[in-house]
Amino acid sequence: MIALLRLGFLAGLVLLWWVASVQVPRGLFASPLETAAAAGRMLAEDRLAPALMASLRVYATGTLLAAVAGIALGAAMGLWRPFGRTLDIFVYALxxxxRVAFIPLIITLLGLGVEAKTLIIFLGAVMPVILNTYTGVLNTDRDLVEMARATGASQGRIFWHIVLPGTLPFLLTGIRLGATIGLINTVVAELYTAVTGLGGLLALYGSRFQMAEYFVVVLTLSLIGVTVTEGLRLAERRLTRWRPQETT
Incomplete structure (x- = not known):
């Protein structure tokens, strides 16, 4: 049912897109057919694939580092309350x-290469992971923890069998939000640093008013976002099968 509703909504968006392309003066807005033709040309001329791979490399690296660091720091803040209470105000402030405010400093320190892009993506993606993991650990069922301690369970067993399962929904939501912000920051990083990847193509085609090619890049970014989000949503469902699921 949901799949049909989504297809219907997508068809409505394409129809609105076509109507807008007819109403707007030619050259300022590309139609769906013009965009599809531009996509074919860009693929045939190998203009899209190299930019896509360049963006995916820095996006995956920055987001993965953010997930690992964010889970570690968020869990530590939740498990050791004084540590969490000390850091949380600074994490919320950051x-x-x-993150755009840090770009000039990052460029000064790291230049315009891959390292700068990765750090910009990392800074955007890591915050939701830290905050959601921290919140998840704080919301652990304290009665279960006390019962486990009363039976002689070690701290490690309590973490793996009680704290982590309870935190998992929060943690996965944080990763999903971080991945979305990381994709946005990928484009921002490519626009502010060396103009490469999909962000570079956006700048190039936007400055030339090549709207069909511009829309191809926008749709490619949207497709990446949908793929990553739905992949993480599927992983969340598989890893949290014990939770009640919404009927679809």
Whole structure:
């Protein structure tokens, strides 16, 4: 049912897109057919694939590092309350600060290469992971923890069998949010640093008003976002089968 509703909504969006392309003066807005033709040309001329691979490399690296670091720090903050209470105000402050503000400093320190892009993506993706993991650990069922301690369970067993399963939904939500912000920051990083990847193509085609090619890049980014989000949603469902699932 949901799949049919999504297909219907997508068809409506394509129809609105076509209507807009007819109403707007030619050259300012590309139609769906013009965009499809541009996609064919870009693939045939090998213009899209290299940019896509360049963006995916830095995106995957920055997001993976953010997931690992965010889970570790968030779990540590939740498990050791004084440590968490000390750091949480600084983490919230950093999360509220636009990561774009750090780009000039990052470029000064790391230049315009892959390292700078990776750090920009990392800074965007890591905050939701830290905060969601921290919240998940804090929301662990304390009665279960006390019961496990009363039976002589070690701290490690308590973490793996009680704290981690209870935190998992929060943790996976944080990774999903971080992956989305990481994709946005990938484009931002490519626009502010060396103009490469999909962000570089956006800048190139936008400056030339090649709207069909521009829309191809936008749709490619949207497809990446949907693929990553749905993949993580599927992983979340598989890893949290014990939770009640919504009927579809």
């Amino acid at each position: 999360a509220a600060t636009p």
